[in-house]
Amino acid sequence: MLNAILFWSISSIFFYKEGKRLWKLKAKKDMIIFTIFMCFAVTIITLHLFGVQFPYLIHVLDFITKPISEPLRQWLNSFHHT
Amino acid sequence: MEKIDGKQFTILVIMNTLGASIIFIPSIATGFGKENGWLTVLFSIAFGMLIVSMYSVIIKQQAERDIFCFIEDTFGKWFGVIIIILFNGYLFTNASANLWAIGDFMSLQILMGTPEQAIELIIIGTALIAIRHGIEVIGRTAEVFFPFTMLSTSLLTLLVMEEANWQNIQPVFQLNRLDTFVGTIPIIVITFLELFILLGITHKVNRPKSAQKGLLLGGFISGMLLLVITTACIVVLGLKATTHYTYPIYALGQRISLFNFLERVEILVAFIWFFTIFFKISITFYILSNGMSYLLKLKNHKTLSIPLALLLFLGSAILIPTTFNVFTFIYGPYLVFSVLFTIILPICILLINSVKSKQQKGS
Numbered sequence: 001m002l003n004a005i006l007f008w009s010i011s012s013i014f015f016y017k018e019g020k021r022l023w024k025l026k027a028k029k030d031m032i033i034f035t036i037f038m039c040f041a042v043t044i045i046t047l048h049l050f051g052v053q054f055p056y057l058i059h060v061l062d063f064i065t066k067p068i069s070e071p072l073r074q075w076l077n078s079f080h081h082t
Numbered sequence: 083m084e085k086i087d088g089k090q091f092t093i094l095v096i097m098n099t100l101g102a103s104i105i106f107i108p109s110i111a112t113g114f115g116k117e118n119g120w121l122t123v124l125f126s127i128a129f130g131m132l133i134v135s136m137y138s139v140i141i142k143q144q145a146e147r148d149i150f151c152f153i154e155d156t157f158g159k160w161f162g163v164i165i166i167i168l169f170n171g172y173l174f175t176n177a178s179a180n181l182w183a184i185g186d187f188m189s190l191q192i193l194m195g196t197p198e199q200a201i202e203l204i205i206i207g208t209a210l211i212a213i214r215h216g217i218e219v220i221g222r223t224a225e226v227f228f229p230f231t232m233l234s235t236s237l238l239t240l241l242v243m244e245e246a247n248w249q250n251i252q253p254v255f256q257l258n259r260l261d262t263f264v265g266t267i268p269i270i271v272i273t274f275l276e277l278f279i280l281l282g283i284t285h286k287v288n289r290p291k292s293a294q295k296g297l298l299l300g301g302f303i304s305g306m307l308l309l310v311i312t313t314a315c316i317v318v319l320g321l322k323a324t325t326h327y328t329y330p331i332y333a334l335g336q337r338i339s340l341f342n343f344l345e346r347v348e349i350l351v352a353f354i355w356f357f358t359i360f361f362k363i364s365i366t367f368y369i370l371s372n373g374m375s376y377l378l379k380l381k382n383h384k385t386l387s388i389p390l391a392l393l394l395f396l397g398s399a400i401l402i403p404t405t406f407n408v409f410t411f412i413y414g415p416y417l418v419f420s421v422l423f424t425i426i427l428p429i430c431i432l433l434i435n436s437v438k439s440k441q442q443k444g445s
Contacts, residue, residue, distance in 0.1 A: 045396050061414075
C-alpha cells in the first residue's frame with residue numbers, strides 16, 4: 001500500500017507538471033493522448049503494485065514466436081557447450 | 083532543430099554496441115566456440131560489418147528523413163503504420179530488456195539486497211530527464227563520459243594481462259569449427275543488429291555522410307573492444323570460468339591487483355556498463371518516444387515520455403522471471419524479433435526503394 005501511495009504521489013506530480021506544459025502550449029490533442037496514456041500506465045502499475053500477476057513478457061513473446069523460436073533455440077542449444 | 087555531429091554519433095554507436103553486450107558476450111562466445119570464443123567474436127565483427135554496411139546504404143536513402151517517415155514513405159500509409167507499430171513494440175522490448183539487465187546486474191553484484199525495481203526506477207528516471215533534454219544533450223553527455231569509459235576498458239584488460247595463460251586459446255580453430263560459426267548468430271543479434279535502432283537518430287546528425295561513416299567506424303571500434311575483452315576473459319579466467327560466470331568481465335575485474343595499491347577494481351566494470359547501457363536505454367527510449375509521437379501525430383516527443391517511462395519500468399519488472407531465463411529469451415523470441423526488424427525489414431526497405439528509384443528513372 002505504501003508503495004502504491006508513493007507511486008501515486010510521484011505520478012500526480014508528473015501529471016501536473018506535464019499537464020501545465022501542454023496547457024501553456026495549447027496542445028489539446030497532446031493533452032488528451034497524454035492523459036489516456038498516463039491513466040493506462042498508472043492503472044496497470046497500481047495493479048502490479050497490488051500484487052496482480054501479469055504474464056511475463058518473455059512467455060507472451062515465446063508464445064507468439066513459438067513455431068520459429070522453439071526449434072531455433074533447440075538448434076542453437078545443440079551447439080552450446082555447458 | 084536539434085543536431086549532433088558525426089563524432090557524437092560515432093560515440094553513441096560505440097556506447098550502444100557495448101551496452102548490453104559487453105557483459106554477456108564473453109560467456110556466449112566461449113559457450114559456443116570454447117577456446118575459439120575469440121574467433122567467434124572476430125567472425126561476428128566480419129558479418130556484423132556487412133550488416134552495418136547495409137544500414138549505411140539505408141542512411142543514404144533516408145536522406146535526412148526520420149526513420150518512421152521513411153518507413154511510411156516506403157511501405158505506404160497503412161502498411162507503413164502497421165510496421166511502425168510493430169517496430170515500436172521491438173523498441174519497447176529492447177529498452178525494457180536493457181533496463182532489466184542493468185537492474186539485475188546492479189542488484190546481484192553491487193547493491194546487493196537493494197530491490198531490482200528501485201534501481202530500475204532510478205535509471206529510467208535519469209533516462210527520462212535525458213530524453214526530455216533532447217538528443218543534443220545526450221550526445222554531449224556521451225562525449226564527456228566516453229574517455230572515462232575507454233580508459234576503464236583499457237585498464238580492465240591491460241591490468242589483468244600478466245595473469246594471461248595463452249594456452250587457453252589453443253588449439254586455434256582445430257576443434258569446434260561449426261560451433262564457432264554458429265556462435266556468431268546470438269552475438270550479432272545483441273550487438274550489430276541493434277544498431278538499426280540508431281537509424282532513428284541519423285537524421286539528427288548534421289551531415290548524412292558523417293552518420294554513415296560514424297556507424298561503420300563505431301561498429302568496428304566496438305567490435306574490436308569486444309574482441310579484446312573476450313580474449314582477455316578466455317586467457318585470464320580460462321574456458322570453464324568464462325562460460326559459467328553470468329558476468330565473466332566482472333570476475334576479470336576482481337583479478338586486478340597491482341603492487342598492493344590498485345586492488346579490487348571490478349567496480350570499473352560497473353562504471354563501463356552503467357554508462358554504456360544508460361546511453362543505450364536513453365537512445366532507444368528517445369526513438370520509441372519519437373515513434374509513438376509520429377504514430378499519433380503529436381507536436382512533441384516529450385508528451386508521451388512520462389507514461390512511456392512508467393510503462394518501460396513495468397516492462398522491465400514483468401519481462402523475465404529470473405536471470406536463468408535470459409539466454410532462453412536471447413536465443414528464442416528476441417532472436418526472431420531481431421531478425422525480423424533488423425534484417426528482413428531493412429532488406430525490404432532497400433529492395434522497395436531501389437525498385438522505386440529504377441521506376442522513377444525509367445519514367
